Amino acid sequence: MSTAEMLFEKAKNLPENLQAEALHYVDFLLTRRATENEAREWSQFSTTQLAREYSPADAIYDDE
Numbered sequence: 001m002s003t004a005e006m007l008f009e010k011a012k013n014l015p016e017n018l019q020a021e022a023l024h025y026v027d028f029l030l031t032r033r034a035t036e037n038e039a040r041e042w043s044q045f046s047t048t049q050l051a052r053e054y055s056p057a058d059a060i061y062d063d064e
Helices: 003-012 016-053
Strands: none
Touching: none
8 A cells, every 4th residue: 555545544534624634734745845846946046057157267266
């Protein structure tokens, strides 16, 4: 039995108000995961943009 099936079986035995609470928690987890993915994508984008804009030759602190 998959995890999703086990969740479903257990949730069926909960009263309606607790089923709704469990559903809200699942929605929260999905939103959090989407937010983490978006943050990771923006970080990668930012890194790419900085790498395009500044080359190692631009580093003034390397000049002695």
